[in-house]
Amino acid sequence: MTDVKTYLREWAMPHVLCPGCAHGIVLRSFLNAVDQLQIDQDKLAMVAGIGCSSRLVGYVDFCTLHGTHGRAPAFATGLKLARPDLKVVVVTGDGDALAIGGNHLIHAARRNIDITVLLLNNSIYGMTGGQAAPTTPEGALASTTPAGNTEPNFDACKLLMGAGASFVARVLAANPMDMTKVMADGLDHPGFSFIEVISDCPEYFGRYNKVGGGAEMLTWMSVRDEGVAGPLAEKRFVNHIPIESVPSGMETGVLQREIRPVYAGVRKVEDHES
Amino acid sequence: MSEGSQGLLLAGVGGQGVILASMIVADALMRAGHDVKQSEVHGMAQRGGSVFSHIRWGERVDSPLVPLGSAEVLAAFEWAEAVRWVEYVRDGGAVVADVRTIVPPGACNDHRSWLRRYPGIDGELFDSRHLKTRLIDATATAEELGNVRAANSVILGTVAAFIDIDNKHWEAAIAHLVPKGTEEINLAAFRIGRDVAEARVPQTAPDPEGFSGPHQIEINHVWCKGCDICSRVCPEYCLAVDVDGKLTIIDAEACTGCKLCEALCPDFAIEISAPREPAVVGNQAAADGSTL
Ligand SMILES: Cc1ncc(C[n+]2csc(CCOP(=O)(O)OP(=O)(O)O)c2C)c(N)n1
Numbered sequence: 068m069t070d071v072k073t074y075l076r077e078w079a080m081p082h083v084l085c086p087g088c089a090h091g092i093v094l095r096s097f098l099n100a101v102d103q104l105q106i107d108q109d110k111l112a113m114v115a116g117i118g119c120s121s122r123l124v125g126y127v128d129f130c131t132l133h134g135t136h137g138r139a140p141a142f143a144t145g146l147k148l149a150r151p152d153l154k155v156v157v158v159t160g161d162g163d164a165l166a167i168g169g170n171h172l173i174h175a176a177r178r179n180i181d182i183t184v185l186l187l188n189n190s191i192y193g194m195t196g197g198q199a200a201p202t203t204p205e206g207a208l209a210s211t212t213p214a215g216n217t218e219p220n221f222d223a224c225k226l227l228m229g230a231g232a233s234f235v236a237r238v239l240a241a242n243p244m245d246m247t248k249v250m251a252d253g254l255d256h257p258g259f260s261f262i263e264v265i266s267d268c269p270e271y272f273g274r275y276n277k278v279g280g281g282a283e284m285l286t287w288m289s290v291r292d293e294g295v296a297g298p299l300a301e302k303r304f305v306n307h308i309p310i311e312s313v314p315s316g317m318e319t320g321v322l323q324r325e326i327r328p329v330y331a332g333v334r335k336v337e338d339h340e341s
Numbered sequence: 342m343s344e345g346s347q348g349l350l351l352a353g354v355g356g357q358g359v360i361l362a363s364m365i366v367a368d369a370l371m372r373a374g375h376d377v378k379q380s381e382v383h384g385m386a387q388r389g390g391s392v393f394s395h396i397r398w399g400e401r402v403d404s405p406l407v408p409l410g411s412a413e414v415l416a417a418f419e420w421a422e423a424v425r426w427v428e429y430v431r432d433g434g435a436v437v438a439d440v441r442t443i444v445p446p447g448a449c450n451d452h453r454s455w456l457r458r459y460p461g462i463d464g465e466l467f468d469s470r471h472l473k474t475r476l477i478d479a480t481a482t483a484e485e486l487g488n489v490r491a492a493n494s495v496i497l498g499t500v501a502a503f504i505d506i507d508n509k510h511w512e513a514a515i516a517h518l519v520p521k522g523t524e525e526i527n528l529a530a531f532r533i534g535r536d537v538a539e540a541r542v543p544q545t546a547p548d549p550e551g552f553s554g555p556h557q558i559e560i561n562h563v564w565c566k567g568c569d570i571c572s573r574v575c576p577e578y579c580l581a582v583d584v585d586g587k588l589t590i591i592d593a594e595a596c597t598g599c600k601l602c603e604a605l606c607p608d609f610a611i612e613i614s615a616p617r618e619p620a621v622v623g624n625q626a627a628a629d630g631s632t633l
C-alpha cells in the first residue's frame with residue numbers, strides 16, 4: 068500500500084477545514100480507495116462545486132476542477148464526454164448537490180453517465196456559516212432556523228434511486244474502512260455511482276445543536292445508523308461518551324446496484340472527430 | 342481421560358483458517374492409524390474473535406477436550422492466542438506460535454481495564470514451564486513463497502516435529518484438504534515449518550524488550566489541529582491533547598497499532614508505523630536446551 072500522502076498536494080496542506088471536520092476523514096478514505104484500485108493519478112479527474120466539501124479538490128494531486136456552485140455534475144458530464152479515458156469523480160456537499168445543484172445531479176443519474184459522485188452530507192451549509200440545507204433534519208438548529216427547522220428533509224439516496232442512479236450507497240465518515248470499500252466498489256461500477264457519505268460540521272451543526280466537537284459528531288452519526296447503533300451501545304466507541312441507540316431508519320451500505328446502458332458509453336473521442 | 346491419548350490445541354482468530362488446519366491435523370493422525378476426536382469453538386469468528394480447536398488422539402479417545410495442562414503441543418496462529426491458551430500445555434510440552442499480531446480493531450475492543458494490554462512477544466514467557474518454544478514469522482515465510490494463505494502450513498510443519506507420526510501422513514493430509522491448486526505451495530510451506538522446528542533455518546527472535554511494539558506514533562504538529570478525535574478514540578489511551586491544544590503521546594508503549602487514530606484523523610496528521618522488524622538470530626533452539 069502506498070502512503071496516501073503521495074496523493075496529496077503536500078504544499079497546500081494543512082487544509083482549511085475546521086478542527087475535527089469529518090470531510091478530511093472522508094478524503095483519506097477516498098485516497099485509500101484510489102490506492103486500492105491503483106488508479107493512475109493523471110487519469111483521475113476530480114470535479115467539485117462550492118462548499119467546504121468541494122474544497123477537497125484543492126488538496127489532491129490528480130487532475131482537478133473547482134467549478135461553480137452546484138454545477139459539478141454538469142462539468143463532470145462534459146469532461147467525461149470529451150475524455151472518456153478519464154475516471155471522473157465529483158466531490159460535492161449537501162447544499163451544493165441537493166439545493167442549488169439538484170437538477171444537475173438527478174439528470175446525470177438519469178443518463179447513467181459513467182462518473183462517481185461523493186456527496187458529503189453534513190446536514191448544513193458549512194462554508195457560508197451554518198444555514199439550513201435541504202438535508203437539515205426537522206427540528207435541528209441552524210443559523211436560519213433558530214427555533215428549529217420546520218421543513219422535512221431529503222433522503223439523498225432515495226432521491227437518487229428514484230432518479231435512476233445505477234449504484235447508490237451510503238456510508239459513515241465514522242467507519243473509514245467500510246467507506247473505503249464502498250468507494251472502491253463505486254469507482255469500479257460502470258455507470259453513474261452515487262455515494263452519500265454522512266459527514267459532519269462540528270463548527271456549525273455540532274455547536275448549534277450541542278452535539279459537540281469532531282469526536283462526538285462521529286459517535287452521533289454512528290448511533291443514527293441502525294446497523295451500527297446496537298453493537299456500539301455495548302462497546303464504547305469514543306471514550307467517556309455514553310452511547311444510546313437513536314434509531315432513525317437510516318440504512319448504510321450499498322442500497323442499489325444494477326447494470327444498465329451507460330450514457331454515450333460507445334462514443335469515443337475518435338468517433339466524434341471523424 | 343482415555344488411556345494413552347495425547348492432546349493438541351490449535352488457536353487463532355477468525356479468518357485465519359484454524360478449522361482447516363485442525364482438519365488437516367486430524368486427518369494426518371487418522372492416516373497414521375489413531376483414533377481421533379476433534380472439537381472446535383468459533384468465538385466471534387466473523388469479527389476476528391478467538392477460534393480454537395481441541396484434538397485428542399491415541400488408541401482410543403472418548404472425549405475431544407484436552408484437559409488443562411496436558412496438551413503436547415499448542416499451535417497458535419496469532420501471538421495473543423498463544424498467551425491465552427498456553428496453560429493447556431503440559432510442562433515440557435511445545436508451543437508453536439506465529440509472531441504475527443492481529444490486534445482487535447479498537448472500536449470493538451473492550452477496555453474496561455486500563456491494565457489490559459496486548460501481550461508483548463516474548464518467548465521467555467514460557468521458560469519457567471520448560472516449554473519448547475518456537476516463534477515463527479509464518480506470514481512472512483508464506484508471503485515469500487507467494488501466498489499468505491500458506492502461513493498455516495508453515496505452522497503445521499513446525500507442529501509436526503513434535504508429534505510422532507510419519508511425515509508422509511502429514512503430506513497426504515495437506516494435499517487432500519487444502520484448496521485445489523495450492524497443494525504445492527502448502528507442501529513447500531509445511532517443509533519450511535519442519536526445518537524451523539529442527540532449527541535448520543534461522544528463526545525470528547522475540548523482541549528483546551518483550552513488546553509486540555513499539556509501533557511508532559508520528560505526529561505532524563504542523564498539520565494537527567488538536568481536534569482531539571485521535572485521543573478520544575484511541576482504545577489504549579495513548580494520546581492526549583494538552584491545555585494548549587497540542588497533541589502529545591502519553592503512553593507510547595501501549596499502542597497496539599490498530600491505526601484507528603490514523604484512519605479518523607481529518608488532517609493526515611498522525612501516522613502509525615509497523616513495529617520494529619524483529620531481529621533474526623542464528624537459532625532459537627538454545628532457548629529450550631536442545632542442540633542444533
Ligand atoms: C451561485 C452561488 N450561490 C451561493 C453561494 C454561496 N455558497 C457557497 S458554499 C454554499 C453552501 C455549501 O454547502 P454544502 O454544499 O453543504 O457544503 P459544506 O460547506 O457544508 O461542506 C453556498 C450557499 C455561491 N458560492 N454561489
Ligand code: SF4
Pocket residue numbers: 083084085087088089090119120189193194267268269270271
Ligand atoms: S464549517 Fe463545518 S463543514 Fe466547513 S470546514 Fe468547518 S466544520 Fe467542516
Ligand code: SF4
Pocket residue numbers: 087560564565566567568569570571572582588605606607608609610611
Ligand atoms: S485527530 Fe489528527 S488533527 Fe486531530 S488531534 Fe489527532 S492528530 Fe491532531
Ligand code: SF4
Pocket residue numbers: 447556558574575576577578579580595596597598599600601602603613
Ligand atoms: S495510538 Fe492509534 S494505533 Fe496506537 S492504539 Fe491508539 S488508536 Fe491505535
Ligand SMILES: [Mg+2]
Pocket residue numbers: 118160161162187188189190191192193200
Ligand atoms: Mg453541507
